[in-house]
Amino acid sequence: MREVTKDEVVRISLELNGKTVSGNATSRMLLTDFLRNELGLTGTHVGCEHGVCGCCTVRIDGVAARSCLMLAVQADGRRIDTVEGLAASKDALNALQRAFRKHHALQCGFCTAGILMSFSDFLSRKQNPEEDEVREVLGGHICRCTGYDGLVKAIMEAAAEMRGETPSNAGAA
């Protein structure tokens, strides 16, 4: 049994983007605030803080979920992946990120980190999704800029590229 009382500050360690890191947390601290304020990784954004907008989405043990609906203490010992871990290096974006850039799937970028994390989970489970399925997963995010069509195009093209198909006719539609 683990107990953290309300005034206690505890050390949390987790595997973040493949590296073991640790920081201090109180029992009521949200995972979003722990990532942003304690660990300094501000790629994960905070919009609504009640599970509606999706911009705080990260992967918890590989599974995409809202980090505003999880406590930092719950992440202790778990594997967390955030947008900062997607690109292999500063100038080597991954397939999904490249497709986002090509199809203008972002404007202000506020919602983008969450959407990338949702689809990095979804596309790892479903290599050949229908457009409807992509729209359904996208339904868990709110973007106020792009109008979603660019997002759908980018995600479909990234899926094709990740399957090893060349993105030849992408963008033609």
Next chain:
Amino acid sequence: MKPAPLSYIRPDTAEEAVAGLAEHGADARILAGGQSLMAMLNLRLVEPKALIDISQIDELRSIRIDGNMIEVGAAVTQAEFLAWPQLKEHAPFIAKALPWVGHFQTRNRGTVCGSIAHADPSSELPLSLALLEGEVVLRSKSGTRHLKASEFQTGMLQTARRDDEMITAVRFPADVGTKGAAFREVARRHGDFAIVSVGAVAADQGAVRVAVGGVADRPACIGIEASLTVSDMTDRIERLAWELGGYDDIHASARYRRDLVRRLVPIIIGEVRACAK
């Protein structure tokens, strides 16, 4: 907004969890997937002194067939239930309704039992439990009891759970609706709270059992026998639409909700009968 100060307790067994409830009673809340509770904590709609996190308790993580019931443990997520290989075969209705619960991202953490514990009148899982006449398993230090869906959910966000009890599992009768099952809902955005949701399964002798959510303070069920004429059926649905006493809120008026009941119920009965043929 952030949660108010609270203690966090993560027991390793269900026994430790109920011991925690016995100690803290109404001051504690069970945290499973947190997809409703964490939002309510952040908005400070609830301010418990302690959270008892059951999400890591292994004995609560299983889905199993027990006789003619499907038992889903309290830590099983909606996504895990949806991916259960036997779902379509043994619970075709739930296979249809579950994709409507929240979004991909919230189903990944939200639990089946948590949604039933939360008892939102417009939620799909309480409706499924009511329609299929399932039961809720409640455990406290003094023992375990099973409550039927109709005994468990007593009103809007209200249940018969005592403060010292936790849900350890919910049980759905297996193989109900194998001869026909249908689900529909109307919401502003797929995955948002339903304005009206309607589910139905084929019952004995050509009858159809229908459940309506989102209108009254809890899901309501009626049976439509095969012998009913179209005009009798229309009368019965009309009566139901008024009896449910829908409410006005920012999403829809009571009148609009009644109208949805009038329109959706006959459609869904037709869908179930079409599968049965």
